[in-house]
Amino acid sequence: MTRYRLLLPFVLLAGALAACLPLCGPHRSESYLADVAFWFIIIGLSAALAAGLLGVAWALWAESPADDPSRHKAAEVFGVHPDDLALNGQGEWVPRPDARPQAGLPIANRRTRVYVASSWRNRWQPDVVHALTTLGFHVYDFRNPPGRAGFAWGAIDPAWQAWTVEQFTAHLGHPDAIAGYAADMAGLSRADVCVLVLPCGRSAHLEAGWAAGRGIPLIIYSPEPCEPELMYRMATTVCSSPAGLVDALLAIESRRNPMSCHWGCPRGGA
Numbered sequence: 001m002t003r004y005r006l007l008l009p010f011v012l013l014a015g016a017l018a019a020c021l022p023l024c025g026p027h028r029s030e031s032y033l034a035d036v037a038f039w040f041i042i043i044g045l046s047a048a049l050a051a052g053l054l055g056v057a058w059a060l061w062a063e064s065p066a067d068d069p070s071r072h073k074a075a076e077v078f079g080v081h082p083d084d085l086a087l088n089g090q091g092e093w094v095p096r097p098d099a100r101p102q103a104g105l106p107i108a109n110r111r112t113r114v115y116v117a118s119s120w121r122n123r124w125q126p127d128v129v130h131a132l133t134t135l136g137f138h139v140y141d142f143r144n145p146p147g148r149a150g151f152a153w154g155a156i157d158p159a160w161q162a163w164t165v166e167q168f169t170a171h172l173g174h175p176d177a178i179a180g181y182a183a184d185m186a187g188l189s190r191a192d193v194c195v196l197v198l199p200c201g202r203s204a205h206l207e208a209g210w211a212a213g214r215g216i217p218l219i220i221y222s223p224e225p226c227e228p229e230l231m232y233r234m235a236t237t238v239c240s241s242p243a244g245l246v247d248a249l250l251a252i253e254s255r256r257n258p259m260s261c262h263w264g265c266p267r268g269g270a
Contacts, residue, residue, distance in 0.1 A: 068093075094134045112253045113138045115191035117207040119200040120152065124223050128197050131242060137249065140187030151180025191216055193252055195245070196235075198222040209234075219248045 074093035075082040085093040114137045118125040129141045143150040153160040156174055163171070171177060184207070188194065194211035196204060196218065212218045212234045220238040232238055237248050 095136075111138065112249065113140070113190055113192045114249070115140045115188045115194045115207070115211065116142070116197060117188075117194060117200065117204040117211075118142075118197035119204060120150075122197055122200055124221075125197050128195065128221065128245070131246075132195075132249070135246065140184075140191065142184055142187070145183045145187065148179070148183060151176060151184070193217045193219060193249060195249075196220045198226050199224070217252045219245065219252075221245050 071082050071085055071093045074085055080095050084095055086096050088094050114132055116125065116129055116132070116139060118128075120143065125143070129139050129143075133139045141150075149155075153171075156171060156176055157163070160171075188207055188211060191211065194208055194216050196208040198220065208218055208220070209231075217236040218234065220232055220235045221244075222238060222240050223242075236252065239245050239248055
């Protein structure tokens with residue numbers, strides 16, 4: 001879109017030229033020099049307009065969409081070739097339905113269900129959900145579960161952080177808490193893969209541990225440095241880049257990964 005702003009000065013120049021054209025009819029000023037100056041202005045405006053439009057046309061022709069840095073960045077994030085990307089309605093580069101990320105299945109044929117466990121405060125979670133959904137994975141987003149709003153304690157009581165232990169345990173029986181737990185556990189139970197997006201808290205780690213204990217492949221995604229944790233050995237793998245996350249999912253999807261953890265220990269155990 002920025003490239004087309006180049007046209008604005010020449011549109012204004014064309015307007016100025018058009019405003020001068022009515023003066024080009026038969027006339028004679030009182031000064032010969034005024035006539036010469038007038039025609040020099042007209043010729044100069046015309047030449048500048050023609051040269052400018054030719055320059056803009058060349059720039060638009062020469063700058064291929066494949067050279068767009070945002071396209072290459074999107075290709076790296078989604079793990080696809082830049083030629084497999086197309087602009088959506090929001091002007092974002094996203095994979096086409098027939099795109100084939102690395103050696104994986106075409107997006108339209110993807111059936112892998114991914115549960116993304118994280119925190120409401122995690123700034124990476126929306127990007128992970130968006131990227132994996134765009135790649136065709138069936139992603140459960142606890143912030144926007146199907147058919148309902150995501151559960152948050154603040155919806156029950158704005159002062160929830162000041163609860164006592166007794167108040168907290170009593171509110172576990174609140175209808176909203178029961179419905180939220182049931183929705184999240186249903187999504188986790190159906191998942192083929194669990195992705196734990198760091199940093200996150202107790203709830204997400206309970207979900208990740210439950211998944212690992214059930215033999216569901218667990219990928220821990222840490223886009224920023226984190227404190228070392230011994231029990232992360234129960235994960236299938238730990239990765240720190242979008243490309244690494246996509247590669248891990250594709251490895252599980254294609255069954256190239258033997259479903260044992262990266263460090264040789266059996267799933268669900270250290």
